Every structure is written in C-alpha cells, then in structure tokens.
Amino acid sequence: MPRTLVFDVNETLLDMGVLAPHFVRIYGSADAQSRWFLELQRLWLVATATDHYEDFPTLIGHALRSVADGREVADADVEAFLDDVVRLPAHPDVPPALDRLRDAGVRLAALTNGTLDAARTQLDHAGIADRFDAVMSADQVQRYKPAPEPYRFAAQTLGQELGDLTMVAAHAWDIAGAHRAGMRTAFIARPGKTLVPGWPAPDLQDPDLGAVADALLGSADV
Numbered sequence: 001m002p003r004t005l006v007f008d009v010n011e012t013l014l015d016m017g018v019l020a021p022h023f024v025r026i027y028g029s030a031d032a033q034s035r036w037f038l039e040l041q042r043l044w045l046v047a048t049a050t051d052h053y054e055d056f057p058t059l060i061g062h063a064l065r066s067v068a069d070g071r072e073v074a075d076a077d078v079e080a081f082l083d084d085v086v087r088l089p090a091h092p093d094v095p096p097a098l099d100r101l102r103d104a105g106v107r108l109a110a111l112t113n114g115t116l117d118a119a120r121t122q123l124d125h126a127g128i129a130d131r132f133d134a135v136m137s138a139d140q141v142q143r144y145k146p147a148p149e150p151y152r153f154a155a156q157t158l159g160q161e162l163g164d165l166t167m168v169a170a171h172a173w174d175i176a177g178a179h180r181a182g183m184r185t186a187f188i189a190r191p192g193k194t195l196v197p198g199w200p201a202p203d204l205q206d207p208d209l210g211a212v213a214d215a216l217l218g219s220a221d222v
Helices: 015-029 031-049 056-066 075-085 094-103 118-127 148-158 172-181 208-218
Strands: 004-007 107-112 136-137 165-169 185-187 204-205
Touching: 004 148, 015 031, 015 107, 031 056, 056 136, 075 118, 075 172, 094 107, 094 208, 107 118, 107 148, 118 136, 136 148, 148 165, 148 172, 165 172, 172 185, 185 208
Parallel strands: 004 107, 004 165, 107 136, 165 185, 185 204
Antiparallel strands: none
C-alpha cells in the first residue's frame, strides 16, 4: 500500500473544461483553450529555465494575451477568468477515489504550480479539501514543476523520502519531473492527455482515478 500520494491539482483533480465559455467570449472559439494551456506551460518552463520567476496568476494573464491573435484582452477579462479558475469542479471520479484511499489509511497531499491560496480555495470549492493532509505550491520555492525543487519541497514538508511518495498527475511533464526527482508515479489519462514515448513510464496509468486507486491499494510497491 502506498504511504503517501501527492496529487497535481488542475486537470488531474479538477475539470478545467468549465472555462470554455471564457474562450468563446474572448476569442470566439473554445478551441483557444488548448492553445492557451500550451502557452501557459511554455511560460512557466521559460520562467524556470531562466531563473525569472513570476507567479501563476501573472503567467495566466500573459498566456491569455499571448494567444489573442490581435484581439484585446481587457484586465476585466483576465480577472473574470482568474475568478473562475478557483471555482473548478472536481472530476466525477475524484471524490469517491479519494475517500477510498483515505479510508484505507493512505496519506494524501496536493502539489500544484498554482499559488497556495488559490489551491486551497480550489480544493475547498470543489468539496475535497478535507481529504488532504497537506497542500503545497511551487510558489513556495519559486520554481515550477517539472523542476526538481517542488518535488523535493513536498518530501521535506511531508517529512518523507522522495522514494516513499507517489506523484499522481494527468501531465506527462509532471510524471517525468517527479520520476527524475526520485518519486514513484501514477498517470491519470484524462481526455487529450498522453504520455511521451521515450520519457520515463509511470508505475501505474489509467483514465480513471478510481481504477488507479484500486491498483495502488492492491500494490505493495507503489
């Protein structure tokens, strides 16, 4: 049985699909959401690689404007978007899976690239905050995942070795970062999320958190 699971938050636990109306309103199409998220990832990777940290809400605003293709993105548009980012619902499979894990005595934690206050608000709004023993943010070390520092910070905060933690995420880059930092990994294959051939393979993977929870609870090694 795993001693501690560390969960990514956005897309892994929470459904970002509900943000689609913002992209329709600002850009005229929900298709812009995937471009925005890819741009957001690029921005935090550049921030980390160049040692020029900017907090997550700032990067979200940069990304919204970067993919606007000449459209004006007003400050009010960014603020409305950020307000809804902290009001995302949990994916349907998440609450029952977390409950089963907690009932089995598994320690649960969250590690996000978002700010700590935003993460706590998100989990509380989604109705799952009480399942977690700890909530942690890359903002606390000012280095974004998949850099090793956030994973090391999680281990230090939890008082455990990296090898005793399993990172649960819906992003290939998070799985790779956690693996290379020394954690075990479990990939949640949310729609549109795939692994990268040649990158470290997760110890477990499934589209449904419930199935991953079953496998984790039945394993002595993950």
